[in-house]
Amino acid sequence: MSSFPIGIAFSSSGPIVAEDGLLIIAKVAPAIQPVPDGTTLADTLPASATDTANYKSTGGSIVSAVAEWSVNGGAWTFDGSVILAYGESVQARIRVTDSENNDFLFNTSSTTVSGVAPSNTIGPIISGGSALGDVLVVESGGWTGTPAPSLVYQWMRGSLPVVGATTTTYTITQDDDAAEIACTVTATNEEGSASATSNTIRVTGFVPPVNVVAPSISGNPTVGATLTCDPGSWTAIPAPSLSYQWYRDGAVISGATGSGYMLQTVDIGAEITCVVTAENIVGTVTATSNMIRSSEITLRDPGDNTLEISGAGTLDSIMIEGGLYAGTYTTWADGAVLDLDALSGVVAKCLVAPILSGTGGVAETLTVAPGLWVYDASNPEPSIAYTSSGSGSMGGTAAAPTYEVQSDDAGSSIIVTEAARSGAGADVSQDTNAIAIAGAATFDPASLNEGAQNKCVFWLDFTDAASMQTKAGMPPALGDTPILFTDKSGTGNDFTTGDAAASSPVGIGTYQGSYTNNNVTSTGYLTPASALTGLTADMCLHAVIDTRNDGNFMLVGTSLSSVAAGVASATNYGGATPLDIGFGGPITYSADGTPITPSTRAELHGLWTTNGTYVVVSAEGLDLTGTTPDMAATIRPLSYSSAVPSYGVQGRVRQIVCTTNDLTPDERVALVAWLTAKAAPND
Template sequence: MTEKLMALATREVIRMSHNSAVRPSASAASRRRRAAVRIGMSSLAAATIVGTAFTCLPAAQADHDGHGTGRIHGIVLETGRIIAPGIDVSLYKADGEFVHATVTDSSEGAFAFEGLEPGAYVLWYENQNQAVTEWWQNQPDQASATPIQLSEGQSFQADAYLTDVSENLVKPTITGTATVGSTLTASRGQWFPTVNVNFSYQWLRGNQPIAGATAETYKVTAADAGQTISVRVIAEVQGGTESATSLPTATVPGGQPPVTAVVGTAAPTISGPKVEGSVLTATTGAWTPSDVTVSYQWLRGGQPITGATGSTYTTTSADVGQSLTVRTTASKAGLAAATQASAAHGPITAAPVVVTPPTSVTAPKVSGTARVGGTLSASTGAWGGSQGTYGYQWTKGGKPIAGATGPKLKLAPAHAGASIAVVVTATNAAGATSKASSAVKVAKAPTTLTVKATGGAKQVKVAVKTAGAGKRSGKVKVTVKVGKKTVVKNTTLVAGARTVTVKGLPRGTAKVTVAYLGDSSSAAATKKVTTKVR
């Protein structure tokens, strides 16, 4: 115990060393207060391992740079068992290496460290406003901090209770013989700190306060016969209190025998699968007398589960890796109540991952320029079911286009005038589902027409060239008008070009009109030029 007190007294030096590495320096007044204040902390919950469908409390998140899947989280309460927002929480590896720091949130007093690699970690809590610090599970320094062994994918719950009053290290004790007329003396036990702490006493008869019995000593009376006596020591600092109660004395002899109590003759039992998401059912146990009223309290790792007070309980992700018990309390008017606990049921395992086939929620869509030479792009659409991969197959008139299996399609002359769609296939371990988009109709490619007219003696030489993504085949109509004479010649493009010579023209300005009539994949085009005929 002396070693523990020395460790507690030197904690401030260790905390200030920690602060110099990961915290802004505190004021001189704050440092003086921290040297005089000891915090009490009790773990409110043990480790909690969760499965893949894990739901967390709203908490201050501290993402870690690693690529792990582990998580350490918890809730911090302070004096009076109230939510403690703004508490600094630091995470270290067990070898002393600093990992990350965060602050508890304002609504739940919660914190969480995400993305942790497997390994051993320790936690440090600090309430800078009240100058209180603590290592997890009531440890005074980093060397004695309780390590958290974190495995891959594990979620560990590390709750804490910080008090700025005083912490009871050794329970109070009672000296003297518990008989009527004798005097009992209370020892307050050991606390830290004791400077500026006010201590008071309350004697108890069968766990009920004895009116006026608030001194360090108590004289046993006839009213105590048949009961046990204990003493509660209360530590008070600036209106905040913490208390600790001694073990009870032996029953004070004499007087009437104790009130007859309900007796448990068989403990309750739990039935149901030991898998997350299962419904567990508890029996009442057996009692004498049998006509008692029974209430239930489910426990996880020995700690009560909030709200779990019925005969059935549905396991959650918070139960994974833990064993569950149920505590039944039987009561009847005129009799003292009694409580029995079941054997442990567990550990609870994570629910198996259920893979469901993909289901189409929103059909894929085709976007882009729907004409020859343009590019179409496909969206995957929206899907339900488990995550998977996506494949594409473009279709023309409802039939697959050979080799067109990517998310984009370059439109070729063969696609002109056709209805183009895409079929997206979503695949996962449970199967594959396909869904087609609406079709778009492909327009012909625009044609760029280049015309060069060269005039000569009684003739005009017309050179025609086309450019575009289409095939650029088909007919060309060349019209040459000089004065009142008009000559029309029809020809066919060869490799997208053709030259025509129009003879027998009078002198003057020749107006040349070239009309390309287009083909199955190329749009029509017209061009007008002029030249001189000699």
């Protein structure tokens, strides 16, 4: 037959007539068995479902009985190896064929795949120490089950659960003394639950502290030094906590409860001990250290020049550790015995005398290394002041006082007195050593090049006829016009007058916009006679200028990038023009030794006209690296109003000094003093 009637199983009550009048009989009705997660399709049916002997047909003998399955309502399949997963639905049907080629289908009801109850495959394991306070950790082991089971933990003390101990860790407490600790892990899912218990760890029995090696104190037995207490050796289970208490002659030292103790002056001659207390949950035990006695003072560097001390009595020594005053002192600075009673009723006592240092030349700076003053802790900290035996005033800072030697100090000795002052008593003082001042310091610009120094690049002295030559090759007489200017610094940077008509130099005159002069003998320019040496991008140019008969302006600078300082005309080249064209640093002026502070050229002109005849100009931040001997760059220090750069009364410039910009403060002071001294008539 070509049709596919639906076979219907029947019981002993009789057959059911199928399509076309054919009958099929199933001795055991096909049905899906319980289907747990992971079951194959083939395993969902009993063997009888596909056994031909289970069926009988009225149309002929049974030839085959084949199973088919549908998963989750999908297409039917003959593949019985398919593995079913938790939650899927499965339906089966049996296709029965007889000898007449008639096919019959027996359908089963749909069944849902069930889960698998939890099962322990690897037992839980706990690890950790066995002492009080140790933390035990449980590894849950291996578990199977569908769906995946949830895990809960219960720590056990012997056979009893520990209340509240339901996490993966457990801290041993004093209740666990000598007990066996384990952890039970329970796995649960929809299909059921299962439990497994870990290995056990026996908690070590607790033991009270026992002192095995006594405590000991060590250190320098001097006041101000710190003694250290080694607690010794202890046995205990669990390990004990340790505490300290220091004693002076058997009495508690208040607040001295650390492993270290700094000796005080009150400890001089006293017996110092330390008691160590060991404690755990089952006991408390104390042990006393050795004794140590103090008779000296050791103090750390105070950080300044005053030192506070409390106590009384005579000391063998005071030792300062580190810093400026490091050393051991056995007397006060005045040679008296170190008696702390001497601090009573006075502001302070000097322990280390101040020291004065320096070369002792006029205009040199002497420096004081401050002394160290000790004062009683019951008094206020003193202030320290300085005075000198010289004619000048003290300078510097409190940490480094200074004194600048004056010309009036020549031939004398300078002593600085250091005084301690407060309201606790009369001022006390201590003198430094003396430094003899032989005479006025000898200085000229060439001295800046002494030794390995090369700080003076050139020095032109327009008051020294021997350093100049006229066209005739002779030193100039008064009123003569020199053309060669010898560098007196020893560097060899000589200069000559420029030729404006021949070389048309550009620079300050051109920059300012109005100066022209075709007289080759009155340009006022100086140009290097040969390539200059020692030039940098940060130079200082100093000049002493005679302002008498000023009709135009004065100038200190170069033609490089229009660099100028000190134009002295109220009208020429813009009286309101600033004074610092092209200079990177400050420019200072003084007239006959009095500082003046102009901000424009017109103001400068008025100030030096009012204040004096000679002006000293110092300009910093001058770049002379491009100065060449071919007139492309020229030094311009002279008055354009002068007919010629004459020697004597016609000369407008007395001195020109070019230095590097790294002079020491003392060198700067000496140079300014020298320039000021040169600002005086010499013709």
